[in-house]
Amino acid sequence: MGKPLKQYVAISGSTGFVGKNLLKFLIQKKLKCIPVLRSDLQEGELPPSKCSCFIHLVGTGNEIEDESFEKVNVEITRKAIDICKKSKIKKIIYFSGLGVSSKSTSKYFISKFKAERLIIKSGLDYTIFRPSYIIGNDDYLTRNLKKQIKKKKIVIPGTGNYIIQPISIKDACNVVHLAINSINFSKKIIDLVGPEKITFKQFLKNSTNNSNIEIEKIPSKKSIVYSSSHKKFPYSIEDLNILFGNFEGNHDKLRNISKIEFTKIRNI
Ligand SMILES: NC(=O)c1ccc[n+]([C@@H]2O[C@H](COP(=O)([O-])OP(=O)(O)OC[C@H]3O[C@@H](n4cnc5c(N)ncnc54)[C@H](OP(=O)(O)O)[C@@H]3O)[C@@H](O)[C@H]2O)c1
Structure with missing residues (x-):
């Protein structure tokens, strides 16, 4: 018997x-990964390849002049769908x-919702993940906190009592790997959330190892004003929308579909 054929996946x-x-994870799992540039x-086109799945990770949570949410989150998703259709x-x-x-x-959430609708209506098979904070080496939230810790002061916008549900990057990669082939993920929207809910305040305390870092609480309304008026304020308006949204995801659904053992927050 010959070697099994390698599976190709495109990743934007x-x-x-x-x-x-x-990319690293899937290569270790012996998949052939084609980065989408x-x-x-x-151009809305890929060089010829034999990809069976397109993993669309392009996105922005930080709108800048030439890179609006509409352009990056919606229009580029439209291009990704075109590429899937052209490349079969x-x-x-x-x-x-x-x-x-x-x-x-x-604006950020609206653009993500529009992108979801484009995908659902595309006629393609799909899995839409809705992630909470994905935590690993050099992730967005940890980078932000490290910057604040360096200055020996951490800001908690509002009460800090709102919930986050972080998931480790390793678990996130594991789940995506399963979703590439498993029918259980087909045509589904799934919260990509970890097994534990934790208040933002507690997450910050854990991240500082309870060391002598000053913690400053800034009321929510003031934080919203600062997010656009103070360049050095550590949270953007979209960060605040996510945090104050107090969103809780359905981890049980994810666990039942994926059947993997998820990492607890203290072990991430
Ligand atoms: N990380 C999280 O905790 C988290 C949570 C919820 C949702 N998400 C979503 O998950 C996806 C991946 O997140 P991430 O943390 O890996 O984001 P990231 O580190 O900011 O990476 C974004 C990627 O999108 C590319 N990109 C941005 N603007 C582009 C444009 N105009 N044209 C083409 N490529 C562009 C970037 O390319 P360059 O390197 O060339 O700039 C980069 O490869 C995003 O859609 C994000 O919204 C992430």
Whole structure:
């Protein structure tokens, strides 16, 4: 019997935090990963390949002049779908955000919701993940906290009593790997959340190892004002929308579908 054929997957956003980790993980699992470049996305075309799945990780949570939420989160998703159709890739896996819904009012959430709708209506097979904070080496939240710790002061916007449900990057990669082939993930929207809910305040305390870092609470309304008026304020308006949204995900659904043992927060 000959060697089994390698499975090919296309990955956009492979230079980002999730993309880098996922690329490494899937290569270890003996998959052939084809990074989808910015130029491929612009042209809406991929060089010929035999990909069976497109993992679409391009996204931004930070709107800047030429890179609006609409352009990056919605229009590039449209291009990703075009590429799937042209290249006969039958399945797309997308990273949206925990809390995204038809009732979302923030620009970031609205753009993610629009992208979800494009995918659902595309006719492709899909898995849409809605992640909470994904934690690993050099992730977005830890990077932010490390910067604050360096200055010996951490800011808690509002009460800090709102919930987050972090998931380890290793578990996230594991789940995506399963979703590439398993029918259980087919045409589903799944919260990508860890097994424990923790208040943001407690998460920060754990991250400082209870050392002598000053913790300053700034009332929510003031934080919202500071997010746009104080350049050095550590949270953007979209960060605050996510935190104050107090979104809780359905971990049981994820565990039942994936059947993996998830990492507890203290072990991430
Ligand atoms: N990490 C989390 O905790 C988390 C939580 C919820 C949702 N998500 C979603 O998960 C996805 C991956 O997250 P991440 O943490 O890996 O994000 P990231 O580190 O910011 O990476 C974003 C990726 O998107 C690419 N990108 C941005 N703008 C682009 C554009 N205009 N054209 C083409 N590529 C562009 C970046 O390419 P360059 O390197 O070239 O800039 C990078 O590869 C994103 O959609 C994010 O919204 C992440």
